[in-house]
Amino acid sequence: MHRVEPWKTSNARRMRNAPTEAEYKLWHGLSRIRPRFTRQLPIGAFFADLACRQAKLIVEVDGGQHGERIEEDAARTRILELAGWQVLRVWNGDVLSNVDGVVMLIVETLTARLGYQPDAIPSRAGRERNSRFG
Numbered sequence: 001m002h003r004v005e006p007w008k009t010s011n012a013r014r015m016r017n018a019p020t021e022a023e024y025k026l027w028h029g030l031s032r033i034r035p036r037f038t039r040q041l042p043i044g045a046f047f048a049d050l051a052c053r054q055a056k057l058i059v060e061v062d063g064g065q066h067g068e069r070i071e072e073d074a075a076r077t078r079i080l081e082l083a084g085w086q087v088l089r090v091w092n093g094d095v096l097s098n099v100d101g102v103v104m105l106i107v108e109t110l111t112a113r114l115g116y117q118p119d120a121i122p123s124r125a126g127r128e129r130n131s132r133f134g
Contacts, residue, residue: 022092023049023061029103033110034119044083046076055113056085059106063092086113 019027019039027050030037035054040047043058050059058080062073077087088109095102110118 020061020063020092022063022095025099026050026059026061026090026095026102029099030106032121033103033107034121035110035114043080043085046080048080048085051085052110055110057106057110057113058085058087060087060089061092061095062089 023039027037027039030050035052037050037052037059038048039050041051041053041058043051048058049061051057060073073089077089080087086109088106090102090105107118
């Protein structure tokens with residue numbers, strides 16, 4: 001028996017294979033942090049852009065369309081928080097202009113959730129050179 005319905009797994013895989021530029025840059029910035037983040041994690045009826053299961057922290061990377069979906073996003077956040085998750089929303093523009101600052105904010109939030117400083121693993125050679133979005 002599957003833990004997640006097959007259609008959710010398929011949809012999550014499709015979204016992981018087509019990240020926005022901001023999602024990709026943030027994922028790249030968080031890839032050295034442990035505990036790990038998962039992209040497009042199905043949680044109930046929703047898909048979290050990035051989620052750390054251990055800390056029960058969701059990071060949503062919001063684009064301009066979210067300015068028109070304030071009530072929907074607030075309802076979604078309430079549902080996820082009732083399930084024990086903390087939802088941290090960041091704007092695409094902030095990620096694109098200051099990814100290091102956004103990563104620091106996420107690490108600070110992780111530290112508060114976990115009660116200890118997350119680990120950083122050494123970067124792999126060639127990582128910057130192989131970036132999909134430059």
